Amino acid sequence: MMIIRSWLFVPGDSERKLEKSSGNSADALILDLEDSVSDERQQIAREMVCNTLKKRTERARQQLWVRINPLESDLSLPDLAAVMPGAPDGICLPKVYSASEINQLDHYLSALEAREGFQPGITKILCVATETAASLLTFNSYLEGVSARLAAMTWGAEDLAVSLGASDNRDPESGEYEDPFRLAKTLCLTTARAIDVQPVGAVYVNYRDLEGLKKDCLRDRRAGYMGKTAIHPDQSEVINRAFTPSEEELAYALRVVEIFEQNPGLGAVGLDGKMVDMPHLKQARHLLKLAEQIKEME
Numbered sequence: 001m002m003i004i005r006s007w008l009f010v011p012g013d014s015e016r017k018l019e020k021s022s023g024n025s026a027d028a029l030i031l032d033l034e035d036s037v038s039d040e041r042q043q044i045a046r047e048m049v050c051n052t053l054k055k056r057t058e059r060a061r062q063q064l065w066v067r068i069n070p071l072e073s074d075l076s077l078p079d080l081a082a083v084m085p086g087a088p089d090g091i092c093l094p095k096v097y098s099a100s101e102i103n104q105l106d107h108y109l110s111a112l113e114a115r116e117g118f119q120p121g122i123t124k125i126l127c128v129a130t131e132t133a134a135s136l137l138t139f140n141s142y143l144e145g146v147s148a149r150l151a152a153m154t155w156g157a158e159d160l161a162v163s164l165g166a167s168d169n170r171d172p173e174s175g176e177y178e179d180p181f182r183l184a185k186t187l188c189l190t191t192a193r194a195i196d197v198q199p200v201g202a203v204y205v206n207y208r209d210l211e212g213l214k215k216d217c218l219r220d221r222r223a224g225y226m227g228k229t230a231i232h233p234d235q236s237e238v239i240n241r242a243f244t245p246s247e248e249e250l251a252y253a254l255r256v257v258e259i260f261e262q263n264p265g266l267g268a269v270g271l272d273g274k275m276v277d278m279p280h281l282k283q284a285r286h287l288l289k290l291a292e293q294i295k296e297m298e
Contacts, residue, residue, distance in 0.1 A: 003293050004028045004063065004152070006239040007126070007200060008230045011036035012045035012066075018052050026236040028063040030092050030126075030229070033079050034070075042075055046082035053086025063089040065126060070095035071104060084112040090124035090151060095131050095159070098138035099146040102127055106147035124151040126200070129191070130184035131159035139191045146195060154200035154229055155188035157181045175212075189224050201225040207232035217242030226290075245291045253284035 008026035010017055012033045021029050031052060037045045053064055066088045069075035072095070080091070093105055102125055109123045127150065129135060142150075157169040160181065169181045177185065185202070192199035201220035204213045217228055217239055228239045245253075255271065260281050263269050268277040 002027075002063075003198065003226060003290060004200075005227045005243040005294070006230055006236040007065070007154075007227065008233065008236050009036065009067070009203075012049045013037045013041045015048060018048060021233070022056060022062070024062075024233050024236050025240055026062065026230065026233075027227075027240070028065055028089070030065045030067050031083075031088075032067045033075075033083075034067050034094055039075075042078075043082075046079060050083050050086045053083065053088055057087075059089060065090040065092050067092035067094060071101050077108065080108055080112060084109075084116055084123075087116070087118060088123060090126055092126045092128065094128045094156075096127045096129050097132055097134050099141040099144070102142075102150050103145075103147050106149050109149065121149060123149065125149045126152040126154065128156045129153045129188050130155040130157075131163065133160070133163045136180075136184055136187060139187045142191050142195055150195070150197055152198040152200050152227075153188055153192040155184050155202050157184065157202055158205065160184055185223075193224060198227060199225045201228035203229045203231050204235065205231065207235060210234065210238050213238050214242055244294055245287050249287060250291055253287045256280055256284035257288070 004027040006026040007028045007030055008021065008024055009030045009032050010021045012018070012031050013036075018031070031049045033042065033045050033049065049066060053066075056064060064086075066079070066083045068079035068083075068091055071093065091105065091109065093101065096102065105125060109125075110120060113120055113123060125147065129139075157177065161167075161169045164180055166178070166180070168178070170177055176182075189199045201217065204216045206212060213235055220228060221243055227243055230236050230239055256276055259269050259271055259276070260266070268275050270276075
């Protein structure tokens with residue numbers, strides 16, 4: 001699966017926003033059937049989302065995913081049945097408690113892919129892994145066996161605050177996440193990396209504060225996240241830039257690779273007065289590969 005830097009949520013029942021979203025710079029759109037759609041408009045949203053999927057079959061630049069309602073909801077299976085004819089690139093699953101729900105969704109998708117005549121396993125999964133208190137205690141379940149469809153994991157601080165009974169998820173003075181939410185962020189990142197899926201940063205809810213969003217993206221990237229979810233169209237470009245390696249980074253990565261190629265057999269070499277070793281070489285190669293993927297995508 002290609003690396004996705006920006007994932008933009010788009011309300012599934014807004015014809016105007018669905019139409020406009022195709023011109024957005026987001027690498028992926030998440031057509032939303034959950035939080036942004038009232039119960040009374042679910043069927044309308046399903047039809048709009050399916051029609052959008054069927055119209056936009058060329059997705060080399062921008063993938064189309066669908067966020068369904070939680071599996072525990074009576075709405076989730078009708079969501080899946082309604083949108084799968086449009087062949088979404090993936091399903092975003094909210095309110096996840098453990099890996100067992102990912103595996104349950106895998107079974108549903110297998111049946112629906114067979115119904116539509118799609119290649120088995122072609123529909124991927126992005127899970128929102130931390131929206132419930134219980135989910136913070138079950139990350140080990142992902143290490144015990146999870147569907148190969150799981151391509152990415154993100155975390156959620158807003159619903160988690162409700163589940164924990166917290167009045168806020170950030171410190172009002174520093175703006176930093178409070179401890180339970182930092183734990184959720186860390187567990188999501190480490191689990192995603194442990195099972196080799198893409199870790200995706202949480203939404204930045206102050207959509208007018210693009211400078212704050214940039215800083216949040218760079219914090220995520222330094223920690224090891226790759227990509228971020230967005231709730232406003234203006235956020236996509238900021239996210240893309242933040243998660244795209246700079247010319248300076250790429251130039252240094254090339255120098256790291258070159259110096260090891262010039263010194264075969266050495267596990268550590270000096271560069272600009274600093275010692276670089278195998279982890280630095282791996283990081284450099286990863287960065288160059290990422291830049292190549294982004295260039296192909298754009």
